[in-house]
Amino acid sequence: MHPPSSEFEQIISKPRLDSYRAYWKVDPDGAVGLYIWNGEVCAEVSKLLAYFEIALRNNIHREMSLATPLPTPAGVMGTSASSAWWNASSIGAQLKPGTKKKITDVINASSVRLGPDEIVSRLSFGFWPNVLAWIAKSRTPAMYKILPGHSLSQPGALPNWSDAAARNSALAEIFEMKEVRNRIAHLEPLWKFPKVMDAVTQKVIVAPASTNETSTMDRFARLLRIYDDAVHALSPALSSYMKAASWRQRLDFLLSRKGVARYQGGLHVPNGSPLGTRALHQEFATVILNNRPVKIHDVGGEGLFIPL
Template sequence: MSNSASTIPPVSAAPVPVAPAARPAPTAAELGAAMELIAKPRLDAYRSFFNCSTDVELIGAYLWGQAVAGSFQPIVSTYEVVLRNAVHKHASLFASKSTSESHPWYDHTRPEALPTKGKSRDKIDDLLYEPPSAGLRMRRAVQPSPDQVVASLSFGFWPNFLQGLTKFQRQKILHEIFPYYPNGSPKHWSFDANVNSLIDTLKKIQDLRNRIAHYEPVWKPHRLTGSERHWSQAVLGLRNEHARILDVLQWCCPATPVLYKVSFGWRAFNIICTTAAVQAYMATPFAPYP
């Protein structure tokens, strides 16, 4: 009988990481050409707010702005997936009378459908119906599954949907979506002021996500509290935005922030969204960063 272990190939040693060769800094001509395409109005906002005295400092501030926007991506994407899945699960359970965690609660032709209106209703109809022809819309022969519908809905759908729930619906559904919300009993969600506070929080996160997706500077004061007069205050404002997202994740599922805080995304954000990182980028924008 042959020894099966002898057929197992040996485990190779892990390759030793090799640092990439250092690249030369861009020449003055290259820097000027790049800045011309980025455009003066866009760069002037950085020059003024970050008090840049040289083009090197200016491009450093700009590169930091890119980096800090990118450092939000892991937590924003986690938030979007967790929120939409929590809403879908508990909307499904409510509409199906606890028989299904993936139910077409959005289908307004069904008697148990939950309310959608305006652009939210239009987004649902685009998924369930063929494009209009002669003013009529035919139901698609093959209907997408509830999971497919939920995955196709935009980030902005969810706050608007939650805002449109009736008082009876939101007492049950919001309590289940956010079981760890402070003082978030079903009765808590019967009051409009409490619901509006939650929706305002969700829409502020939506606004941050849209700024990142559309390549807008995330640090601008009018996008934060409006009171930031120095870039160091904007750094603090961005850290507060990050903390807001962590709060919502905590309200939905406390295990999610625990997982995020051992990820590269957490470490990257806490390196980049600091005053030390701003100063480093402005001083030596072409140096490699961890």
């Protein structure tokens, strides 16, 4: 069992736990379990977002480098899959001061000279959706290579990236993931979703704010759909891998009714003595029914079996 609510309140604060009690309609101990559940969900979503961030920045960096001739060491103009494209006069004059400052800050923070790849790797997640929005508007043809799997990038697609409304709607979903990343970084309840307005008119509600468990799960399902679509747009191969990854399967469990019930009931903490492998085999149906991890052991040592 997790720590009792009376002790946990001293760590987390009573108002924070009370928000869980009111929203999920649970007792104090159930609120503690759901607080821990939210942390687990955030951890798994963070893993997914990390892969998305890396793929997004690398696709942008590669395509902007290849599309921007810069002087080579030999003094002639050339292209490379990794160059300081932000130094090109045609780009530097168009980038916002805040964008250029973030690059400068990374360079100045290092005691050694950084190459383009190193600079790119040290820029924050929030940097890239803003740059992508600038590319979409100012260098639209590059979007077809940065997001080759996107529906707007397909041959003969109508609408495509040249359509401002379709472009803005597509970018809005990228910015939704940026907002999720920010909420995780600030330790906010990930299950408390704000409403989403239409990216073009800002007058139509695309997704209502979550108000209970059902609407929260609906919004999580929408978030995962947006994530899957965005990763597929960057790389269909990566998308297939991510859907099959163990952490994605664990996230799917956490967002199931059974996953929520495990944490709400404090069943995420193993209880009792370790089971031998034979006993686990004999009691497997009961372990699954109890919806609780169990310790196991054999001649090789101890481990943990977590039913999904």
